[in-house]
Amino acid sequence: MEYAFVVFYILLCFWIFPKISFIKNAKLTDTEIRILLFIKLFSGIFCAWYFRKTFANGDHSSINEIGKIEYGYLVSDPKLFFSSLAIDIKSYGWGGVFESSYSFWANLRFNLLFKFVAILNIISKGNFYFNSMIFSSLVFFGHISFFRVFRQMYPGYKYSLLAICFFIPSVWLYTSCVHKDGFVFLAIAFSCFIFYSYLHNKDSIRIKHVLVFVLSIMMIFVFRNYIVVAILPAMFIAIACKTFPNKKRLLIPVVYSLFGLLFFLSGFLPGSLNLPAAVANRRLDFAQLVEANTNMPMNNLTPDFSGFAINLPQAINHSLFRPYLWEAFGSSVSLAALELFFYQLVIIYFLFYGRKKNWLAYNFNIFGLAFFINMMLIIGYTIPNIGAIVRYRGVFWLFIICPIWCSLSHYSTFERWLRKSS
Numbered sequence: 001m002e003y004a005f006v007v008f009y010i011l012l013c014f015w016i017f018p019k020i021s022f023i024k025n026a027k028l029t030d031t032e033i034r035i036l037l038f039i040k041l042f043s044g045i046f047c048a049w050y051f052r053k054t055f056a057n058g059d060h061s062s063i064n065e066i067g068k069i070e071y072g073y074l075v076s077d078p079k080l081f082f083s084s085l086a087i088d089i090k091s092y093g094w095g096g097v098f099e100s101s102y103s104f105w106a107n108l109r110f111n112l113l114f115k116f117v118a119i120l121n122i123i124s125k126g127n128f129y130f131n132s133m134i135f136s137s138l139v140f141f142g143h144i145s146f147f148r149v150f151r152q153m154y155p156g157y158k159y160s161l162l163a164i165c166f167f168i169p170s171v172w173l174y175t176s177c178v179h180k181d182g183f184v185f186l187a188i189a190f191s192c193f194i195f196y197s198y199l200h201n202k203d204s205i206r207i208k209h210v211l212v213f214v215l216s217i218m219m220i221f222v223f224r225n226y227i228v229v230a231i232l233p234a235m236f237i238a239i240a241c242k243t244f245p246n247k248k249r250l251l252i253p254v255v256y257s258l259f260g261l262l263f264f265l266s267g268f269l270p271g272s273l274n275l276p277a278a279v280a281n282r283r284l285d286f287a288q289l290v291e292a293n294t295n296m297p298m299n300n301l302t303p304d305f306s307g308f309a310i311n312l313p314q315a316i317n318h319s320l321f322r323p324y325l326w327e328a329f330g331s332s333v334s335l336a337a338l339e340l341f342f343y344q345l346v347i348i349y350f351l352f353y354g355r356k357k358n359w360l361a362y363n364f365n366i367f368g369l370a371f372f373i374n375m376m377l378i379i380g381y382t383i384p385n386i387g388a389i390v391r392y393r394g395v396f397w398l399f400i401i402c403p404i405w406c407s408l409s410h411y412s413t414f415e416r417w418l419r420k421s422s
Helices: 002-019 030-054 057-074 078-092 104-124 128-153 157-169 167-174 178-198 207-223 226-243 243-266 275-287 305-321 334-354 358-361 363-382 385-403 413-421
Strands: none
Touching: 002 030, 002 078, 002 104, 002 226, 002 243, 030 057, 030 078, 030 104, 030 128, 030 157, 030 167, 057 078, 057 104, 104 128, 104 178, 104 207, 104 226, 104 305, 128 157, 128 178, 128 385, 157 178, 157 385, 167 178, 167 334, 167 385, 167 413, 178 207, 178 226, 178 385, 207 226, 226 243, 226 363, 243 334, 243 363, 275 305, 305 385, 334 385, 358 363, 363 385
């Protein structure tokens, strides 16, 4: 019976998705949509198999098992199922917004995941692979969002953008099973799609777009609240560049300096509003986790300007250069090292031969660059594990690789070959 439901779900998606206006407006043929959807759906099955085989007791399997327990509450006591989300408020209160444990907000992200899987189990009856397939079909909208944004800026790079927006390995792997990563990816994609529309066609914004944007930011806040600290300043920088287009070179460093000042001034505020302390505490929380094979030694981080300045080179090294290609052979991060090495080659080639003015012509690219830099700094300062760094930074490469690839001086051989073949 489960196999029949799987086949029915696939056929239903093949019929419905090409008819959805948001997907149709990506200007892909029905056949192209179904091929991409087919790959994404079966990515869910493959990645579920991979995580279950590689990490038998890992996060993904645990989330699915706890989801089965929550499903029992859903069918036997729906009131308890929903009201239990608020239990942690009595224990911890509303504080600890940026805490990674022992707070309502820290537990909420996992509780919502468990509830979501429980609702999926109404259809899947707890089947891990079917749940991953359903989740992948939702994440598909995130890939479409990024593709639509970058194709509007670079209409001549359809196939290159499809390859990047759908198949960046670290994004593909970590967004195909039910986890925080997929929700974060989807929320970032929707918020960026609407923000692009605001930057380049403000009159197109409607109330529904505002609602989706607010809900997306809320979703980011719930599942990875520190990303909000990175995305909002980046949006402010892009808006400032749009408002004063002839002063971009002055605005970017000035606005960055302003937000940097506000970041360190927040150190005088109490509790979770103390952002330097929140970063330092998150770093300590990661360090206290069970040591993994890909852990890296990290210096002590004091929550002040000198502490962050001293640790800046290490943060950049960890987020942008690890894993090194030569240290990854035979390890679990070997493919991640090859992926990173490819990005580094593309960036180096762009610096020498790229059309840089073409790349900076779009305010969205300025936003993307600022967002990328902000996130690389946060990741570099807080995460001491190479595997976790690869997982957390994957989506942010989209903001760099898409515009750089489409701004190379030499037209893509891949693109030319596909154009001739089609």
